[in-house]
Amino acid sequence: MGSIYTKRYTAEFKRDTVTLVDSTGRTVTAVARELGVSPESLRGWYRQARADRGEGGSGELATAEREELKRLRRQNAEQAKTIEVLRKAAVFFAKESDR
Structure with a gap:
């Protein structure tokens, strides 16, 4: 092969x-x-x-537009991860404060 x-x-x-x-x-x-x-x-x-x-x-898309789209998609993914971490932290601290 x-x-x-x-x-x-x-x-x-x-x-x-x-x-x-x-x-x-x-x-x-x-x-x-x-x-x-x-x-x-x-x-x-x-x-x-x-x-x-x-x-x-x-x-x-022009090359510049394609690059901008890739950059924005990367940024969006990073922000989604950050939001998920913050959501989990909020849930954790809400449970801790109920004790």
Whole structure:
């Protein structure tokens, strides 16, 4: 059984590849083949670049929006844990004061 290997590309490479698609008018698939990149990967980079330029479809988040959403979700999870700890402490102290 072969191992699954995901190649990492730099942000600069992704940007240059998307620029190549835009500037040459060639298809995403043709550029991907020429560079040895998965067409699905390049399609995703292209879609994200369009969203970052404000040209994305409805519901597509720009990279900054995606990062903000991740940060807010993390913050929300931390606050939920804090609330749960405080709730348990309140229950504990309420029981202690009844003694």
